[in-house]
Amino acid sequence: MNCTSCKSELTAFLDNETDPRQSGLISLHLDVCPSCREELERMRMERAWWSDLPAEPDPDPGLWNHIQSGLSSGRVSRIRSMAAAWRDFFFPDYAFSWNRAAAACAMAGVLLLSSFGTLSLSPSGTDTAVSAMENYVHWRVRQSKSLTPSRSSSASVEELKAQNPFLEPDSASSRSNPFLPG
Amino acid sequence: MACINEYQDLRQKDSFGRVVEQAKTGDTAAFQRLYGFYVRRLLSFAHRMLNNRTEAEEVVQEAFILVFRKIGTLKENDKFESWVFRVTRNLIYLRYRRRPSQLVSLETDEELKEELEALEEPQASPEEKLLAMEKHKAARRAILSLPEKMREAFLLSVFQNFPYQQIAEITGKSVAAVKSDIHRARMLVREHIRSY
Numbered sequence: 001m002n003c004t005s006c007k008s009e010l011t012a013f014l015d016n017e018t019d020p021r022q023s024g025l026i027s028l029h030l031d032v033c034p035s036c037r038e039e040l041e042r043m044r045m046e047r048a049w050w051s052d053l054p055a056e057p058d059p060d061p062g063l064w065n066h067i068q069s070g071l072s073s074g075r076v077s078r079i080r081s082m083a084a085a086w087r088d089f090f091f092p093d094y095a096f097s098w099n100r101a102a103a104a105c106a107m108a109g110v111l112l113l114s115s116f117g118t119l120s121l122s123p124s125g126t127d128t129a130v131s132a133m134e135n136y137v138h139w140r141v142r143q144s145k146s147l148t149p150s151r152s153s154s155a156s157v158e159e160l161k162a163q164n165p166f167l168e169p170d171s172a173s174s175r176s177n178p179f180l181p182g
Numbered sequence: 183m184a185c186i187n188e189y190q191d192l193r194q195k196d197s198f199g200r201v202v203e204q205a206k207t208g209d210t211a212a213f214q215r216l217y218g219f220y221v222r223r224l225l226s227f228a229h230r231m232l233n234n235r236t237e238a239e240e241v242v243q244e245a246f247i248l249v250f251r252k253i254g255t256l257k258e259n260d261k262f263e264s265w266v267f268r269v270t271r272n273l274i275y276l277r278y279r280r281r282p283s284q285l286v287s288l289e290t291d292e293e294l295k296e297e298l299e300a301l302e303e304p305q306a307s308p309e310e311k312l313l314a315m316e317k318h319k320a321a322r323r324a325i326l327s328l329p330e331k332m333r334e335a336f337l338l339s340v341f342q343n344f345p346y347q348q349i350a351e352i353t354g355k356s357v358a359a360v361k362s363d364i365h366r367a368r369m370l371v372r373e374h375i376r377s378y
Contacts, residue, residue: 008365010365011364011368012361015339015364017345043368046368046375050321050340050341054314054318055226056226059222059242063221063243064217064221066243067243067246067250068210070243071213071250
């Protein structure tokens with residue numbers, strides 16, 4: 001064994017983590033190598049230095065109480081206790097029985113089937129969307145008609161003619177068409 | 183000290199497995215005994231890993247709650263010690279990930295002083311107190327200088343005296359990797375404690 005491999009094994013040697021064969025080889029090397037012996041001594045001193053450090057202060061006395069409360073206030077236990085509270089409120093004399101469970105399942109099934117039936121009677125989603133769009137288009141048309149002045153009505157034509165400075169007020173309506181006979 | 187003696191007695195009498203078995207049945211008294219055995223050691227480990235006493239207490243609290251809830255899943259009662267340390271170690275790494283910018287929050291000198299005052303002999307002279315504080319600070323600095331993976335192996339070896347095999351179980355590494363980590367960590371911290 002050389003110095004490099006010996007020094008790399010010294011920590012494990014001090015921690016009693018080397019196998020007997022390795023320990024024997026290291027001991028043999030230490031007998032003849034003052035440098036490695038010095039390294040070993042230094043490591044021993046460092047170990048003593050670390051072990052002389054003061055221990056950790058006492059834990060907070062309330063820590064155990066926090067842990068206990070943490071253990072009892074788990075999510076699952078909270079949900080269970082809430083469910084139990086509701087059950088006790090509605091069924092104070094509740095006791096589990098298979099007959100009751102079967103009856104509850106049957107009722108749930110009937111409710112489910114009836115809800116499916118109601119859904120099938122209603123118009124499909126596409127039809128509803130199409131009719132809504134049609135309604136919207138009709139509404140838009142009605143709105144545009146009511147907002148835009150109707151140019152075809154005689155009153156509005158008369159008004160426009162009255163406002164036109166290039167037309168004579170009375171002659172415009174009474175003038176006959178020159179391209180038509182008589 | 184009484185707690186440590188009780189712990190050793192329990193290990194020697196081989197009744198440790200029985201306490202774990204009782205805890206598995208939901209026995210609160212057994213939980214409390216296990217808590218009494220491990221709380222100081224876990225707190226020491228978490229505090230040195232996180233360098234923050236408050237965070238360490240939170241981690242230990244979380245670890246015990248988790249362990250007591252899941253104790254039924256533990257197959258080998260003898261592995262309880264490794265398991266509880268592994269859970270704590272995993273929670274510490276979760277804390278590391280949550281820390282935004284810096285990996286370790288440094289405790290102030292005031293906090294360190296308060297801690298030391300709680301430990302010191304009341305009749306210690308001011309020089310002795312100062313020396314103790316300097317030594318404590320040097321130790322903290324040395325530990326914090328280590329990379330996290332190396333730090334855990336070092337702390338478990340130096341302060342918890344775990345064999346390499348158990349450290350490997352806790353950290354999820356091979357024994358050879360643990361051996362290498364501990365040796366390299368000892369060489370790295372050497373410079374920090376040289377003058378003390």
